[in-house]
Amino acid sequence: MAHHDDDLLPTPGQRVGTFLKRKDVSQTFVLGAFFTAVFVVLGLWVYPHWMPNVMSKEMQGNEDIMIWFTVISAPIAGVVLAIAMESFINMHRGDTPPPEDGPGIKTHGPVVIIWSAVTTLFCILAIVWGITEMNTWSADALAGSNKALVVEVTGSQWNWSFNYPAQGISSHELNLPINQPVEFRVVSADVNHSFWPVQLGVKVDANRLATTVARTTPDKLGVFDVKCAELCGINHAYMETVGHVESVADFNSWVSQAKATGGTQQ
Amino acid sequence: MGTGAVVGVLFAAITYYMLRRHFGSPWRVNHRMDMTNPHFVNVTLLCTMFAWSFGFLVGIGALIGPFRWLIGKDLTAEEQLYLAGDGQGLKRYFKYCTDHKVVGIQYLVGVMTLLGVGGTMAMMIRTNLVTPGSHFVNSTIYNSLVGLHGITMIIALIIVSTGPFGNYIMPIMIGAADMAFPRLNALSWWVLFTAIPVLCSAWFLGGIPTGWTAYAPLSVQAGPGMNAFIATIIIFALSTAVAGANITTTVVAMRAKGMKWNRVPIFVIGATISVALAIPAFPTFMVAMIQTGLDRTISTGFFDANVGGSGWLYANLFWIMGHPEVYVILIPGVAALMEIAPVFVRKPLFSYGAAIAGFAGIAGLSVLVWAHHMYMAGWMPNLNGPFMITTEFISVPTGLLFLVLVGTLWRGKPWMKMPMLSVYAFIWDFLIGGITGIYLSDVPADNYLHGSMFVTAHFHYTLMGAALTGAIGALAFWFPKMTGRMLNDRGSYISFWLVQIGFNVLFLGMFMAGAAGQPRRVADYAFAFAHANLISTIGAYSVGVGMLVLLWAVVHSWRSGVVAPMNPWGSKTLEWTVPYPVPLVNFAEPPVVTSDPYNYGRSSK
Numbered sequence: 001m002a003h004h005d006d007d008l009l010p011t012p013g014q015r016v017g018t019f020l021k022r023k024d025v026s027q028t029f030v031l032g033a034f035f036t037a038v039f040v041v042l043g044l045w046v047y048p049h050w051m052p053n054v055m056s057k058e059m060q061g062n063e064d065i066m067i068w069f070t071v072i073s074a075p076i077a078g079v080v081l082a083i084a085m086e087s088f089i090n091m092h093r094g095d096t097p098p099p100e101d102g103p104g105i106k107t108h109g110p111v112v113i114i115w116s117a118v119t120t121l122f123c124i125l126a127i128v129w130g131i132t133e134m135n136t137w138s139a140d141a142l143a144g145s146n147k148a149l150v151v152e153v154t155g156s157q158w159n160w161s162f163n164y165p166a167q168g169i170s171s172h173e174l175n176l177p178i179n180q181p182v183e184f185r186v187v188s189a190d191v192n193h194s195f196w197p198v199q200l201g202v203k204v205d206a207n208r209l210a211t212t213v214a215r216t217t218p219d220k221l222g223v224f225d226v227k228c229a230e231l232c233g234i235n236h237a238y239m240e241t242v243g244h245v246e247s248v249a250d251f252n253s254w255v256s257q258a259k260a261t262g263g264t265q266q
Numbered sequence: 267m268g269t270g271a272v273v274g275v276l277f278a279a280i281t282y283y284m285l286r287r288h289f290g291s292p293w294r295v296n297h298r299m300d301m302t303n304p305h306f307v308n309v310t311l312l313c314t315m316f317a318w319s320f321g322f323l324v325g326i327g328a329l330i331g332p333f334r335w336l337i338g339k340d341l342t343a344e345e346q347l348y349l350a351g352d353g354q355g356l357k358r359y360f361k362y363c364t365d366h367k368v369v370g371i372q373y374l375v376g377v378m379t380l381l382g383v384g385g386t387m388a389m390m391i392r393t394n395l396v397t398p399g400s401h402f403v404n405s406t407i408y409n410s411l412v413g414l415h416g417i418t419m420i421i422a423l424i425i426v427s428t429g430p431f432g433n434y435i436m437p438i439m440i441g442a443a444d445m446a447f448p449r450l451n452a453l454s455w456w457v458l459f460t461a462i463p464v465l466c467s468a469w470f471l472g473g474i475p476t477g478w479t480a481y482a483p484l485s486v487q488a489g490p491g492m493n494a495f496i497a498t499i500i501i502f503a504l505s506t507a508v509a510g511a512n513i514t515t516t517v518v519a520m521r522a523k524g525m526k527w528n529r530v531p532i533f534v535i536g537a538t539i540s541v542a543l544a545i546p547a548f549p550t551f552m553v554a555m556i557q558t559g560l561d562r563t564i565s566t567g568f569f570d571a572n573v574g575g576s577g578w579l580y581a582n583l584f585w586i587m588g589h590p591e592v593y594v595i596l597i598p599g600v601a602a603l604m605e606i607a608p609v610f611v612r613k614p615l616f617s618y619g620a621a622i623a624g625f626a627g628i629a630g631l632s633v634l635v636w637a638h639h640m641y642m643a644g645w646m647p648n649l650n651g652p653f654m655i656t657t658e659f660i661s662v663p664t665g666l667l668f669l670v671l672v673g674t675l676w677r678g679k680p681w682m683k684m685p686m687l688s689v690y691a692f693i694w695d696f697l698i699g700g701i702t703g704i705y706l707s708d709v710p711a712d713n714y715l716h717g718s719m720f721v722t723a724h725f726h727y728t729l730m731g732a733a734l735t736g737a738i739g740a741l742a743f744w745f746p747k748m749t750g751r752m753l754n755d756r757g758s759y760i761s762f763w764l765v766q767i768g769f770n771v772l773f774l775g776m777f778m779a780g781a782a783g784q785p786r787r788v789a790d791y792a793f794a795f796a797h798a799n800l801i802s803t804i805g806a807y808s809v810g811v812g813m814l815v816l817l818w819a820v821v822h823s824w825r826s827g828v829v830a831p832m833n834p835w836g837s838k839t840l841e842w843t844v845p846y847p848v849p850l851v852n853f854a855e856p857p858v859v860t861s862d863p864y865n866y867g868r869s870s871k
Contacts, residue, residue: 024677050781051714052794062714066781069705077697080668084693087611087675091682097836098612102678104867107617112669119665127658130708131651137710186644191484192577194642194717198783203713205643207578208483208571212644225792229642229717229785231412231477233484234405237788 028086036078043070055220059201061133141215144181153186155193155206158235169258174243177251184214194230218245267360270326277321278314285310308562315497319460326362364448370434380422387415392806395799408789410473417478426737427598432537438841441522443851446515454509461501468494482569482580486561496555503552510541524859531839536601539625544594551587578645585636593632599736603689607674609837610686614864616673620666627663642716650709657707684758688739691766695731720780723773746830750846757819761812768808775801839863
């Protein structure tokens with residue numbers, strides 16, 4: 001051969017150009033955009049609709065993670081599903097194997113590296129997001145620690161009881177004043193339970209003879225559910241009660257009423 | 267099997283009556299356990315169960331080898347042939363048979379039975395949850411259903427790929443004549459077999475109230491049924507240890523000439539990594555169960571805070587097993603699909619190295635992540651950050667598994683048969699399981715999601731959507747080699763769509779319920795969750811019907827399906843070079859391997 005082989009080899013730019021012009025590649029891109037859009041919409045729409053009222057900053061943080069992690073992972077999911085769908089569309093049917101083999105691609109270094117790098121970056125983002133959120137929670141808790149309302153929560157088979165040591169009252173109902181930091185000190189009288197004031201977005205297990213702590217600041221008036229999130233025996237499903245986030249005045253009058261009736265309020 | 271059962275029952279009966287004479291009868295007149303002195307009852311029941319297991323093994327001849335060593339006369343060649351079931355027809359499936367192909371079929375039937383039992387319990391759970399306040403079963407039975415469904419399915423899924431295919435197919439795949447330790451192979455199956463009646467006995471002893479996690483102190487407080495759970499786990503852990511040692515040794519030592527490490531089929535790699543991970547993982551569960559048993563029998567108080575113990579100790583021991591265990595389940599399923607994809611796409615497996623890196627990375631990280639199950643336990647809040655880092659990093663090797671599969675699909679024209687459909691179902695299901703796992707492993711979001719139905723939906727996507735789907739694909743793929751017949755196409759397609767659509771509806775509903783705040787393992791729930799649960803139950807019935815169709819397809823094809831050619835899929839791995847029925851020593855001539863098994867494809871560039 002007279003000419004150099006190099007003359008025939010396309011430059012990287014040309015290779016990318018011909019790659020993008022291929023029909024299967026453009027189809028995959030369209031499918032990828034579609035699946036990405038589906039996941040973005042799902043993330044943005046589904047969780048705010050499915051999840052209950054947001055009654056604290058912590059709950060907002062939880063919901064944001066679920067929404068934005070879905071949105072950020074959408075392109076990765078989109079690529080995977082697009083390639084899968086593209087090959088699915090091109091399926092070979094019948095009772096005999098396809099007449100000829102596909103291209104013998106054993107591996108592709110740059111693709112493996114780029115893919116690993118992208119998933120690693122996504123993973124680091126998830127970690128940084130989580131740690132930042134945890135730090136915010138700790139900083140808020142620290143800032144509010146001296147003015148926090150302490151509620152001692154006791155789980156027993158199968159009900160919750162709440163003791164307010166500073167107010168000198170105890171109750172089976174959980175009432176909290178709005179915008180005041182609250183510190184739940186949780187303990188169990190028997191087996192493991194898990195204290196879950198649902199709309200407040202925090203949770204901690206109740207253990208026998210060991211106090212665990214959860215902190216939050218309710219910032220919306222209204223009713224929230226208190227549930228047990230750890231299987232604790234026959235009536236686990238019914239180990240629930242309601243809580244109220246009230247105005248400070250309402251809370252104070254509830255406290256004085258409770259005191260007047262002997263320090264316990266049913 | 268007959269003698270085994272007789273001797274097992276005999277041993278159990280003798281133990282029971284001896285202990286009864288000592289401690290008094292554990293039964294009251296009204297056929298309920300007398301729990302005025304639970305310790306005596308627990309000792310009696312545990313000893314009886316272990317006596318059954320040991321007696322069965324004696325009776326079936328599992329201890330013949332050690333016994334012959336004791337008297338200084340090892341088995342002769344003819345005796346070994348007899349143990350391998352040479353020329354014994356169907357009878358060998360019911361005896362202590364050392365032929366790995368017989369053990370594989372035994373595992374397959376055992377797994378299908380366990381899946382059937384566990385699936386029936388799942389249907390009962392979903393029926394109870396169809397509407398709020400349905401009271402199809404009472405709370406005691408419901409809690410038992412949840413726990414026994416859990417442990418039955420966990421046991422079934424741990425063995426679902428490595429049991430049938432790891433035993434039947436894998437030795438042929440690597441060109442071996444049998445497993446490294448054929449007698450241990452038979453032992454692993456029959457030890458497991460003895461655990462099944464023990465597990466079932468939980469129903470007759472009042473059930474278990476704890477879920478399959480068996481958290482202390484609830485498990486210490488629990489009634490006599492808990493003993494069945496404890497005994498099952500201890501026996502099962504022995505079985506996995508024996509099987510794990512056997513499979514790893516076989517792969518390391520018995521590969522065919524020329525099968526270098528970079529020529530080992532990926533399913534073999536996956537199954538080996540899986541059992542190698544199980545070997546260190548299960549003993550911690552076994553120890554936790556021994557401690558629970560001691561707490562219940564002689565009041566050691568390991569997990570009793572009143573005398574200085576801690577429930578957190580149990581939770582740690584449990585999850586040190588519990589998280590590696592989900593990858594023990596997942597990896598062989600994915601590996602089987604990686605074995606399938608190249609054959610049907612007619613392309614090499616994309617990046618064999620990335621596949622191994624993915625498995626090894628997952629296995630390595632999986633032993634460092636257990637406390638993400640305990641973010642909300644209050645055990646060590648300061649460790650939540652470090653455990654979040656290790657957990658999130660699992661998404662990197664997991665991403666490699668996706669890359670390998672979609673890379674293999676890329677530019678391919680897959681031959682769409684049942685095994686290949688499973689690859690697609692896996693990609694969709696595991697993607698959803700994986701993404702929801704990313705937010706579950708982030709500590710703040712876990713504040714909301716921990717202990718909710720969201721978690722239940724997530725791990726069903728990984729264990730059922732990924733691992734079981736992989737195993738069903740593997741069944742369709744290797745069915746011709748294991749039974750000599752093709753799996754019925756129409757039956758398996760109908761089943762596939764019923765199961766996969768039903769599955770996604772079922773767990774979509776469960777994600778809804780969980781996101782809305784429904785705790786898991788509840789026998790009843792508020793009206794707010796009614797729609798989500800109704801959707802779930804409808805999906806569950808579709809899965810149930812689909813699984814029955816699959817069962818029909820398997821039974822029908824096994825009995826009277828189309829006779830399979832030697833290599834119906836045109837695969838290049840060694841198991842397709844042997845005829846059906848596979849000869850006792852598999853290969854007439856020891857095979858020699860000259861390339862990796864994935865050299866499909868036009869002029870590899």
